[in-house]
Amino acid sequence: MLLKLTCLIPLFPLIGSIINGFFGLKIGKKAVGFIACGSMTLSFLTSVLVYVGYLMLPEGQHVYEQVVWTWFGASDFNVDFGFQVDPLTLVMIFVVTGIGLIIHVYAVGYMQEEFSYYRFFAYFNLFVSAMLLLVMGNNFLLMFIGWEGVGLCSYFLIGYYFEKKSACDAGTKAFIVNRVGDFAFLLAVMYIFNIFGTIDFTEVMHAAPEKLIYAGEAVTIITMLLFVGATGKSAQIPLYTWLPDAMEGPTPVSALIHAATMVTAGVYMLVRCSVLFNLSPMTMTVVAFIGGGTAIMAATIGMTQFDIKRVLAYSTVSQIGYMFMACGVGAYTAAIFHLVTHAFFKACLFLGSGSVIHGIHGEQDMRKMGGLKKHMPITYWTFLISALTIAGIPPLAGFFSKDEVLYHSLMDGNIIFWGMGISAALLTAFYMFRLVFMTFHGESRVDPSVHPHESPKMMTMPLVVLAGLATVGGMLGLPFLHGWHILHNWLEPVLHFDLANALQHSEHMLHEAGRHAPSWAHLLEPKEHNGWIEFALMVFSTVVAITGVVGAYIFYIKRPDLPEKFTQGQWGLDMVQNKYYVDELYDDVFVKPTVEGSNLLWKECDAKAIDGAVNGAAKTIGWFSRQAQTLQSGFVRNYALFIVVGFISLLLAMF
């Protein structure tokens, strides 16, 4: 019966948001903070209760669905406003409410000085609510409410400082780029309904092997569209450009939305639809490639940035690339595993950077930092732990999750994917420690008028908690204890997929249609889990990570002149530093032509051609009218002439 509480989980933050939004200005900052954090706490506690309730479900039942009301429908199409609780959802709920709660607490401290404090928390709570809808919805459209809802909150929060043009632009850009993804997502949903006659997750996933042909056109298009949707939300190539700009928002926003939760929604969606993706090898390949490519590309850009938050942003893009690569090779557990650990350490990193920025009064440029270690020890140590985690140093959480991704990319994918992954890992270790060294070590380059100081408890406590989680998070999936991989076992009911059965159905369907099925026998060959290879890879990636760290140490501590030397006169650097000119490219290819074309359309087509035709018709009539008028000369003999002319013409017409 505890599961009946499910619908309360997203409701609490929503209520918090409404209260803060409407009455925030009247009730004062303290109350606002209390309501925001309180609603998050309630939500988290409810999640725990729901978890307990879920554990008490009878054997064999993996999904609990709660339909609150029928949202809308027409004919045989019906969408429920319903929630589902299954292992995957539970993982996501805990990530969202847990990390959400921590970051809320942090934000209470961080945003203390802001005038529209209440506005921030209204949006923030609303975001959590939307994110919960996203992960809890039992059908594609409910997920889409959340999907757009988080995008909307992201828009508000990026543009929180709405008097800054760059912030507004960034917000708008984020929303519109996301909309491109949403466009594809919507089409996918329609296609799914077209095929399945339902958009309920459970039903679709259950029916998929029977209704879709392996590698068929439909499944490929659906999954491709879904994936495009995911690239929008999760900032993958080609739709990643909004995320770095999104750093205009307050830092807690970056931590919660643009690192821990919202941007991973794409990964969640892919895993949720794993059955569909499994049926389309082509999409899988594309997903893996895009993921791997994004991981490398973002990492390279990350190496050249100087804005502390932007580095982290590119790092996020890169890490999500990992997750997609994992999905692309079918290692969904690894993807979720990395998602969870990434949420821990990246949130910690962002909050740490926020603490730094807070400590030196809003400066974000790393070139104006340095030597902050002694001023803000807690921040430093937590930041360091997280950096080590992301770099993949054992036995921290990031090591295990990243390693699992790499292992699967080699074993289930091929060497190219693994190569991408491992080189990205090298770059990650390097740029993370470039960040750490430039910020906390070396000489202080801070503006002398600024006195760096450690942040208040309210902000450091969340850092500690997150660093702790980043440290022990790896327990979720220890590699050697095969069969004891907690996350794997936990997610098994969601990810279960019977390929043989699906192939059999496909063959049957193809025969029905009079087509010959290609040979799929090789797909069914069983694969062994090779512990030794895994171990070897682990060692190798550890070495790579350490190499990266050491490299950063040499470049930024030992020989600070080296980066200058290496990059002197390199055309490549310029390109990377300018993010491969992708923004400019999009601007030239999409934005400007659209705006200019629209102007043209308006001024030339609408005003001149269409309206011109309308007014032209009126003018023509006017012209004729004047002609008709001049005929009326006032001379009687003229009039008589008309009668005669009329007579003659009538005669001619008659005979």
Add this chain to the structure above:
Amino acid sequence: MEPILAPESIDLIALAPVIVLSFFAMMVLVVDLFGGRNKTLLVFISLVGLLMTAISAFAKNPIPAYSFNDSYIVDHLSLFFICIFTISSALAILLSVEYNEREGIRAGEYYALILFCTIGMILLASSTDMIMIFLGIEIVSISLYVLTGIRRDNHRSNEAALKYFLLGAFATGFLLYGMTMVYGSTGSTNLFKIAEVVQNPSAQSNPLLLMGLVLLIIGFGFKVASVPFHMWAPDVYQGAPTPITAFMAVGPKAAAFAAFFRVFAETFPEMAPSWEILLSTIAVLSMFFGNLGAIMQTNIKRMLAFSSISHAGYILIAVIAKNSLGGSSLLFYMLAYAFTIFGLFGIIIILGRKGEENLEIENYSGLAYRHPILALSMTVFLLSLGGLPPFAGFIAKFYIFSAAIQQGLITLVIFAVLNSVISFYYYLKVVVFMYMKEPEAEFQISLTPLTLFVVFIGVFVTINMGIFPGSIIALASH
């Protein structure tokens, strides 16, 4: 030679309206001799005369009844038209009383002439013989020549009269010549006999007859002011005294259409293939020229003249449709048109004052906020003329169009509706000035009761015929 007129064929009861009205018209003339400057009595006599005429029209029962060797008919069409004529004459007289006083028209024969004109119209609508038609037309025309020029000291009035007179006589020549040819080719002036003759296919292709038809078209076309015989209309409408303009736009026009209908739709329906295309062209040209001409006008009377040309085009459709629906739609249209036009001209008269008739459309600026009711009435009339529901003009157009579509004349109807759109433009232009412009100069108007009464009747009937047209339709489609 056969006897021209058999005494037993003279049915004076059938002729009662003409006789009654002639009596009253002459009485007006006589009384005027002794009446001095006060014309009230004349007006009273005229109105009574018209009322008596209308009543006496129904004296003949059963209908149709014939008289004078089948050259005079009392049938549904003529009865309905007599009603239209008496109504329009009565309204014209009502409009004239205060107008004449204001403008200093003191001629007592004014009312007598209107009555005589009415006699001509009755004859025209009731005649089934070409001689009679000719006489009817001339009675109407000559009265109107005089009425147009009755303001002897007014240059425009004179000029209008001259133009009307010269062109009218000129067109009469054509009409007569046409009648002669028809007579020569069929051997009769009686429409029934002509109709019998033209049943014969060989007679139908007689070039003399065809030529005669063309000439008839010119003659009638002139009277109803259709293109290209319309040129007189704007000048004459503008120059004539306003009540006479209204009268001309309704009564004589209706009468001419009645004759037009009798001759073409009832006498020569078999020859439709040869005249249909001609009349259709004339109809379309009338609509276009009328509407195009009206767009640029700044003088409201002139604009309405052009508008009446375009209306002639619409009404011609009813003639071309030449079915019973066409006949009844013609009746309905003319009735609706009569009330609308008289109401409209009533307002125009009210808005004028001595020496300054305020006929420019600009003068109506801001009327809606000085005299909202007048402006609203004016809007009603204009929209009715444009054919917008729920006013009489819409039902009338609907009626005519349905007659045409029943006859398969869809192209013609499409031309007509497109022209309606053009016509909306200039009707709305007046509305624009009344409602959407600020008044330019203050002008005092006198709300004279009789004219207001006419306006009121006009509004009432225009709306009533638009919303509850049932009874009138039932009458018209008997």
Add this chain to the structure above:
Amino acid sequence: MLENSVPLSHYLMLSATLFVIGVAGVLIRRNVIVVFMSIEIMLNAVNISLIAFDNYMNLSNGQIFSFMVMCVAAAEVSVGLAIIIALHRNKPSVNLDDFNLLKW
């Protein structure tokens, strides 16, 4: 009866010629009175053909018709001259082209 001495077509031709002359007069001449006379010529042309038809087809209506036409013509003359006189008082001219106040 002058039967067969002059064929009908001759009368008709004469009538047509007169009619055209009348029409041409209206179109060409500027003097109001002359124009008016031209119109009378047209009416008389009509009369000629009416009588001719009657004569050749042994009918009577046309003759009556032509009487009517004459009557009407006479009436028209009286009205027309009255109008011209009234006009002449306002503007001493008989040139038709001078009466051009109402136009467009």
Add this chain to the structure above:
Amino acid sequence: MFLTLITFLPLIGALFLVFMPKESVAAIKQTALAVAVADFLLSIFLWTNFDNTSHKMQFELNVPWIEAWGINFHVGLDGISLLLYVMTTFLTMICVIASWDVKIHVREYMIAMLTLSTGMLGVFIALDLFMFYVFWEFQLIPMYIIIGVWGGPRRVYASIKFFLFTAVGSLLMLVAILWIYLHIQETTGVATADILYITEHLSAPLGTQKWLWMAFFLAFAIKVPMFPFHTWLPDAHVEAPTAGSVILAGVLLKMGTYGFLRFNLPFFPQASYEFVPMIAWLSIIGIIYGALVSMVQVDLKKLVAYSSVSHLGFVMLGIFALNPYGIQGALIQNINHGISTGALFLLVGIIYDRRHTRLISEFGGLAKIMPKYAICFMIVALSSIGLPGMNGFVGEFLILLGVFQVNGLWAACATSGVILAACYILWMFQRVMFLEVKNPKNMNLKDMNVREMFTVVPLIILIFWIGLYPKPFMDTFDASVTHLVSKVNPDNFRPKQEHHDNDHNDKQNEKHGEHARLITPTEMASLNHTLQMPALIKE
């Protein structure tokens, strides 16, 4: 009788106003408001008494009107018209409130507004073609006056354009109506213009159907307005007073879509089917074109006006999907557009009242000065771009879903309008609401007052209500749409073709499921080859 009373109540109110003294402005306004509110409440009563389960006409009244022609005063409501009817009374009420500050000719204004209301209501209830046409044209006049008298600087041009544009279409429709009337008389021997009777008995060869269809199409397409008949709309919207714009967007445009549902589809099902591609492409062009053009507008009202072109494109597309999803979506989107765009016009009107300009460049940073206003504007703007959870999404999604069943490409093209909608709305929002307050004239703007809240808040409530729980609305037209679709279903006209369904056991699901198609083997092979990858399933 009740329905007739509600329909004519505003007109009676207007007549009453005629006799009130011009000077007692307050009393005039209060009377007008009382009438509008009463009318709205009465129409709500209609809704509550409406039987959702039937597609038949309800609250019918059928009395002879012009007996000689067999024309009756026949009124009634079914699911398709009910909501539009209620929305009309609702928006009239809102507009009367929104017009409280009208300065000149208040009495005339209220008279025009109430008369307009009757005209619009009449259009939705008319069940006789003749009557329909009468109301259809009749409502032009008060609207024309409202634009022309209380409008902006180019009001005369705009009002005449509005009038003539509409007249062109509707007069051609009149010709078609006449043709049908006479044809019915000829074929069945009954002189009638009764819509229900015609729906059942009209049978014309396809060629004729097409001509008639085109005539009706032109009238309604201009009204909707569909590309390329839309150019009257921006002018009319820009010049009209606020309430005029609201009514124009909220009700008048809906008369066009309503016409398609009431006439084009049931009268000429086959012709409709034949014209689906044309309509679809025109709608799609309209969606994209409207969005693109509105993106670069400098005038707020013009922006909203062009966005209407885009939104109505969706509605048209939904109608001509000819399936229940599309049509239901179109119907609810009709309502949504009325609410959202109506609210947008109200909001634009609010700043116009304060600043007397609508140029986007004149504003900026209003969010700081007018927070309440900014929130309302944001909600309405988001509803306009179809954010899920708000009303716009429900309609748009159903429409797209319906279209997708017909043609995936159309759906894809139309869906791209969703992206563009975000572009123009957000860009506009940013320029008006965000950034710094640069223009000193904006410094001291007052936030929305209580009266203005009264006009906007009900609409916002509806935005969320329909967005989250549209069932009460959608239930009203469910039965009617099902009935309509059974008549226009393309399967009635399409040559029967073999269906290769995957699921033969389950007949109910027959229309769903993939038709067997594969990625071409060569494609697959080359892909696998380049990646040297045995395709992959693990876990």
